[in-house]
Amino acid sequence: MLDLFSGLGTGVAISLALALFFVLAFEFINGFHDTANAVATVIYTKAMPPHLAVIASGIFNFFGVLLGGLGVAYAIVHLLPVDLLLDVGSGSGLIMVFALLASAIVWNLGTWYFGLPASSSHTLIGSILGVGIAHALMNGIDISKGVNVKKATDIMLSLLISPTLGFLIAAGLLLLLKKLWSTSRMHMTPEERKNTDGKKHPPFWTRVMLIASAMGVSFAHGSNDGQKGIGLLMLVLIGVAPAKFVVDLNSTTYQIERTRDAARHMSDFYISNEARLTQHIKLGHSNGTITLPPIFKCDVEQTLPTIDALVGKLDGIKTYEQLSMDDRRQVRRMILCLDDAAKKVSKLPELSGHEKSDLEKLRKDLNATTEYAPQWAIVAVALALGLGTMVGWKRIVLTVGEKIGNKGMTYSQGLSAQITATAAISIASFTGMPVSTTHVLSSAVAGTMVANKSGLQGGTVRSILLAWVLTLPITILLSGGLFWLGAQFIH
Incomplete structure (x- = not known):
């Protein structure tokens, strides 16, 4: 990375630095949403102290990104029309990168501010589709050819199906735990445990499983969501410094x-x-x-x-x-x-x-020699994710732990949700499909609330669903509008 800016003119070097900052800022904010979900249950149930949890999560995210491959990274990149990928080094290509990143960052910050577990994956995909559609309209191209419709359909199906499966599987897993160990203290909330035994931590083996499954979610998150940042980073490097990265x-x-x-x-x-x-x-x-x-x-x-x-x-x-x-x-x-x-x-x-x-x-x-990423790029994305988690976890932890159900989360509910999320995200990463850690985990928590007869808080559920419904159209309009404005400026 040391010679990244060598041989570049001042203007190009500034553009590259700014673009890299935008990508890493997106991943940093991604940590507010998605990695915070990975440690939400383990923090809420007091299985781990918050700061130790986020540090451990950052480490497992790092290894998830490092070992997760690049299938998801380039699945995201290839949502863009091939014309834009060919011309990523042009002015319009750079406007594309800035437009989609700015759109994703604005929406992620807004939903985080209100403590909503909105999906960074959903946000990024909407932003990519927005610039693809705008590019098609501006050049008189059929919209079906302006974006990779098949890839977009596959990804949207995975984003739709994975929360549904998460809801059902987590609910089933909780019912199984209640049947096998019906009298276990794992079915208490942290408050009930404190009032009954005077202890603030879960039972030993429940605590071990909560920590292990939380780290599993973190690793799976790194192997899936971290790759999206890698794909964007490679778009920037290829566009601004083609001599070194094309x-x-x-x-x-x-x-x-x-x-x-x-x-x-x-x-x-x-x-x-x-x-x-x-x-x-x-x-x-x-x-x-x-x-x-x-x-x-x-x-x-x-x-x-x-x-x-x-x-x-x-x-x-x-x-x-x-x-x-x-x-x-x-x-x-x-x-x-x-x-x-x-x-x-x-x-x-x-x-x-x-x-x-x-x-x-x-x-x-x-594609063996074009679909790649330097090791420093992978490390940079992993660090951005981990740091974002350490800064912004509190709002999301409160929403996941207390505001989805009418009662606080029990240890077994947290365990069921985390095991479900780990399995679902790991399978998606293996098959090269991006999914939303946020949607999988929050829907799994909702499934356990229903199975536990804890009920759901209508206001929170409606807010989460509203964020889910609005994310795609708003990010499409926002990124498409920014792309159009940028194109007017350079022309």
Whole structure:
């Protein structure tokens, strides 16, 4: 990271510093919402002192980000239209980054101020969709092509289904605990425990499980939500400092060969299935190795020529340092276009499930040297999350512990909610789908309140649902409006 600003002009360096600040500020505020949820139950039940809990949570978040991979990071990035991804280094690309981050930060701060467990994931996705829709409208593009509709639909379904499952599973788990250990003190609230036994902490084994499950939520949160910040950070680095980040300069010869060979295999696949594919999509024809202009738009009819150009560019290359900055940028553009074409082909009904699976594996190999993140970027995001948790946890802890149900949370309710959230978020991270820690955990708490016959506080539930309903349209309008204003300014 030390040479991050070396070789950059003053204006570019300032833009880069400001953009990095915005990304890390978003992750810091994300800590107010989502990581605070990860430790809300363990703090409320007095299983851990607050400051020890948030420090431990920060450590587990750090390792979650470190070990969580990048599937979720690039699932978020690819919500953006490929035209914006191609031109992320342009003025409009930078306006896009600032618009979506400003929108997400404003909404997150507003909902945090009122103590509402609003979703940072939902907020970020709405902001991304906003700039994509605005870009489409401003350029006369069909909105369905202005955003990655399939990816957006998959993500929105995961955000909708995961809280429902969290509600049901946590309720079922609590009922199971009450059946197996009906007389256990784990079913007391902290206040009841104090009045009965004069103790402020949960029973020993219940306390151990509460701490373990809270750290599990923190780790799972880092592996899912932390990746969103990494994806945004990479957009900034690629846009402002392309010479260093447009491709992974630390790629090995083997990784570069994987990228080149994946392109070749894609060409073989398209040619062998040409009769079936041309009924729906034309991939063009190639007459040998060609050279594309440095700046070009994706055109599915240029797919085969683009493959030839990419293979020609990478033949004999052992390290990306051998390529000029313009050549590296062109390699990334070609990979993005080929990936976009492969996604379109994979949607065709003529392909079998096995063929679609093969194409997906080729896409993964193709992107091996472009979908990456430096270690310092991962660490920076993890630290921002942890620090945000330490500063803003109190409002959310009070909402989760006391304001969702009519009664305070029992130890077993907290345990059921945390185990459910850990499992749900971990599965989502493994499959590369972003989910909301906030929604999963708060809905799990609500499920335990219903199962425990504690009732729900209508006002809080209505406020949380209202925040959930309003997040998407407000962030879409806010980020789209900021993008439009920024575009007017640069033009």
